[in-house]
Amino acid sequence: MSVVQAQPAPLAEEAPVSLWRDAWYRLKRNRLAIFGLFVIALLAFTALFGPYLTPYDFLGQDLEARNQAPSLAHLFGTDDLGRDVFSRVVYGTRTAFLVAVVVTTIALAIGTTLGAIAGFFGNPFDRVIMWLTDVTMSVPNLLLVVVINASLKTPIAQWMEARYLETLNPFYRETVWIDFLLVFGSMALISWPPYARLVRAQVLSIRSRPYITAAQALGLSNRIILMRYVVPNALGPLIVAVSAGLGTAMVLESAFSFLGVGVNPPTPSWGNMISDGLRVWQHYPHLLAAPAAVLGLASVAFSFLGDGLNDALNPRGSK
Amino acid sequence: MLRYVAMRFAIWIPSVLLVMMAVYALAFYGAGDPIKLIFLRAPGDVAYNPERIEAIRESAGLNKPFIEQFGYYVWNLIQGDFGNSLTSGRSVWAMVKAAAPVSFKLALCAIVLTALVAIPLGMIAALNQNRRLDYIILGSALFLWAIPAYVAGPLLMVGLIVLLPGVNVPYGWGGVFDIRIILPLIVLAFQPIALIIRQTRAAVIEVLSEDFVRTARAKGVPEIVVAIKHILRPVLTPVVTQLGLIMITIVNGAIFVELVFGLPGLGRLTVKALTNSDYPVILAITLIGSFLVMISNLLVDILYPLLDPRAVDAKRSR
Numbered sequence: 001m002s003v004v005q006a007q008p009a010p011l012a013e014e015a016p017v018s019l020w021r022d023a024w025y026r027l028k029r030n031r032l033a034i035f036g037l038f039v040i041a042l043l044a045f046t047a048l049f050g051p052y053l054t055p056y057d058f059l060g061q062d063l064e065a066r067n068q069a070p071s072l073a074h075l076f077g078t079d080d081l082g083r084d085v086f087s088r089v090v091y092g093t094r095t096a097f098l099v100a101v102v103v104t105t106i107a108l109a110i111g112t113t114l115g116a117i118a119g120f121f122g123n124p125f126d127r128v129i130m131w132l133t134d135v136t137m138s139v140p141n142l143l144l145v146v147v148i149n150a151s152l153k154t155p156i157a158q159w160m161e162a163r164y165l166e167t168l169n170p171f172y173r174e175t176v177w178i179d180f181l182l183v184f185g186s187m188a189l190i191s192w193p194p195y196a197r198l199v200r201a202q203v204l205s206i207r208s209r210p211y212i213t214a215a216q217a218l219g220l221s222n223r224i225i226l227m228r229y230v231v232p233n234a235l236g237p238l239i240v241a242v243s244a245g246l247g248t249a250m251v252l253e254s255a256f257s258f259l260g261v262g263v264n265p266p267t268p269s270w271g272n273m274i275s276d277g278l279r280v281w282q283h284y285p286h287l288l289a290a291p292a293a294v295l296g297l298a299s300v301a302f303s304f305l306g307d308g309l310n311d312a313l314n315p316r317g318s319k
Numbered sequence: 320m321l322r323y324v325a326m327r328f329a330i331w332i333p334s335v336l337l338v339m340m341a342v343y344a345l346a347f348y349g350a351g352d353p354i355k356l357i358f359l360r361a362p363g364d365v366a367y368n369p370e371r372i373e374a375i376r377e378s379a380g381l382n383k384p385f386i387e388q389f390g391y392y393v394w395n396l397i398q399g400d401f402g403n404s405l406t407s408g409r410s411v412w413a414m415v416k417a418a419a420p421v422s423f424k425l426a427l428c429a430i431v432l433t434a435l436v437a438i439p440l441g442m443i444a445a446l447n448q449n450r451r452l453d454y455i456i457l458g459s460a461l462f463l464w465a466i467p468a469y470v471a472g473p474l475l476m477v478g479l480i481v482l483l484p485g486v487n488v489p490y491g492w493g494g495v496f497d498i499r500i501i502l503p504l505i506v507l508a509f510q511p512i513a514l515i516i517r518q519t520r521a522a523v524i525e526v527l528s529e530d531f532v533r534t535a536r537a538k539g540v541p542e543i544v545v546a547i548k549h550i551l552r553p554v555l556t557p558v559v560t561q562l563g564l565i566m567i568t569i570v571n572g573a574i575f576v577e578l579v580f581g582l583p584g585l586g587r588l589t590v591k592a593l594t595n596s597d598y599p600v601i602l603a604i605t606l607i608g609s610f611l612v613m614i615s616n617l618l619v620d621i622l623y624p625l626l627d628p629r630a631v632d633a634k635r636s637r
Contacts, residue, residue, distance in 0.1 A: 032458060032461070131334070134334065135334045135337050135338060138334065138338075138563065138567075138609060138612045138613050138616055139338055139605070139608070139609045139612070140566075140567050140570040140571055140605075140608040140609065140612060141567070141571070142570075142571040142574060143570070143571075143574075143589070143604065143605045143608045143609075144342075144605065146589070146593060146601070146605075147342055147345055147346070147601055147602075147605050148345060150593055150596060150601065151345040151346055151348075151598070152345070155348070247465065251465075251467050254467065254469075255467065255469065255575070258469050258575070259574070259590060259593065260593070260594065261593065271469075274469060274470065274473070275469075277473075278473055278579065285477050288473050288474075288477065289474070289477065292469075292470040292473060292474055293470075293474075295467065295470055296465075296466050296467070296470045296471075296474075299465040299466060299467060299470075300461070300462055300465040300466065302465070303461050303462075303464060303465035304461060304465075307461055
């Protein structure tokens with residue numbers, strides 16, 4: 001909704017209904033999308049204020065209350081070390097959102113830059129960039145990230161250790177950052193192609209539209225053309241792509257933690273909780289069900305919202 | 320036509336080389352010393368004997384510059400030699416050959432299942448456009464698309480055991496005609512099914528507004544005949560073009576499905592290699608995965624003009 005507020009007021013003429021208000025009306029009619037929006041808002045709230053919501057420390061072990069089934073004291077039960085599963089799921093939400101937002105931001109920056117270069121300057125940039133895009137998209141992304149993570153972990157860890165010995169700055173001893181750095185970097189490296197393609201297509205199509213020619217003929221400055229005509233028209237599909245990208249990044253992060261190449265324990269992540277739960281689900285199904293259900297819910301919510309946004313912002317595309 | 324195929328192929332080869340080089344460079348610069356990795360696991364303290372390590376490195380050609388080693392790797396690859404596993408010392412090719420049939424059979428079944436389930440469902444959705452049935456099918460497709468395999472697999476497994484006590488845990492591999500294949504197959508097909516339902520629906524809606532459909536209906540052709548004869552044929556084109564994407568979702572999904580259900584395929588090999596930092600194996604599987612996707616894309620490029628002759632002219636003029 002910040003989008004609606006950020007929209008500058010119409011200049012001189014009275015626009016009856018702005019593009020964004022129109023889109024919001026259409027979005028509101030889509031019940032699944034509103035459900036998605038609600039779930040995402042709830043999860044985002046949880047991620048932001050997690051530390052104030054959790055009744056226990058996510059690392060706090062209570063060895064007297066191990067492997068407990070869900071109860072009022074422990075909403076999602078406790079795990080094999082007596083840690084509160086609810087608190088861990090809440091902290092997992094923080095991890096998931098942090099990764100999703102950072103990765104999508106980096107990927108968006110790379111993709112937009114490359115796509116804009118390809119669209120504006122044409123060949124030979126266009127050909128090389130599009131070729132890179134095709135190649136990146138044709139590698140099974142999971143395998144690529146796994147290879148990147150697995151092979152860069154040791155060099156980065158060694159570099160951090162060397163820096164620590166040099167500076168004695170405890171920051172370099174924080175191995176959690178290595179995990180996050182690797183996850184951010186490797187995921188951004190495979191996530192940019194869709195944005196690049198989209199931005200390039202937008203630039204190419206908008207540049208040749210009659211209303212741009214008309215605006216130029218009227219003598220409007222490039223800045224106004226860009227702000228008033230190019231950006232709003234390009235923004236719709238990009239918002240849809242970002243919404244889908246956030247969901248994908250969240251699922252990917254869990255996937256890597258599940259495989260043991262993402263965020264490592266004890267940092268809670270839905271992925272490594274599922275992976276732990278998978279070992280004991282026959283005895284303690286709640287250890288598996290709680291993180292799996294939350295991850296599934298988040299993923300489905302992003303999917304519904306992205307679909308609704310697509311219908312709302314690109315009314316011509318969906319018949 | 321032949322020129323078209325040759326052109327596609329010419330574009331394809333540098334792409335494969337680029338992927339191979341990127342993956343090889345990652346392993347080359349990032350993996351650490353392969354000799355040490357081998358001998359850290361070997362008995363004795365060879366790993367801490369620099370002279371022996373240098374001697375072995377020399378004999379294996381591992382002290383040569385990157386490009387030379389990469390060329391050597393590619394040359395061996397062309398001859399079908401993927402090198403040896405660091406942990407077991409077995410030839411990687413033999414390990415892949417043992418695991419691949421399981422994955423391929425599973426993937427093939429998943430594709431067949433996808434085609435059988437998704438195309439009819441997509442058509443039904445389109446023919447009932449914007450009615451309740453359409454929303455149900457579309458909503459389910461979105462749901463299936465979003466639910467990750469490592470969530471769906473375990474939850475279905477838990478559900479099955481709880482609902483049907485006395486059923487064995489569907490764990491392990493017994494061939495395509497074994498009952499244990501059902502659950503992994505369904506989970507693996509989730510994402511492709513969702514993808515194809517949406518593709519088919521969009522394509523059918525487009526075809527429905529074509530003149531020849533209206534004509535057929537106007538002259539009284541039964542609806543079912545219209546659906547199969549006039550609509551299905553042009554719909555296949557956009558669906559077939561998704562083969563590359565389907566391949567990606569299946570390769571990705573297989574890793575989790577095989578892990579969750581304990582199938583001895585390429586996915587489980589990947590995970591095992593990953594935990595052991597067995598780089599030759601990881602490299603080989605990544606290459607095979609990319610190769611599969613790229614082959615699918617190439618196949619689509621070649622098939623496309625056969626399915627839709629108009630596309631060739633459009634591509635030439637581009």
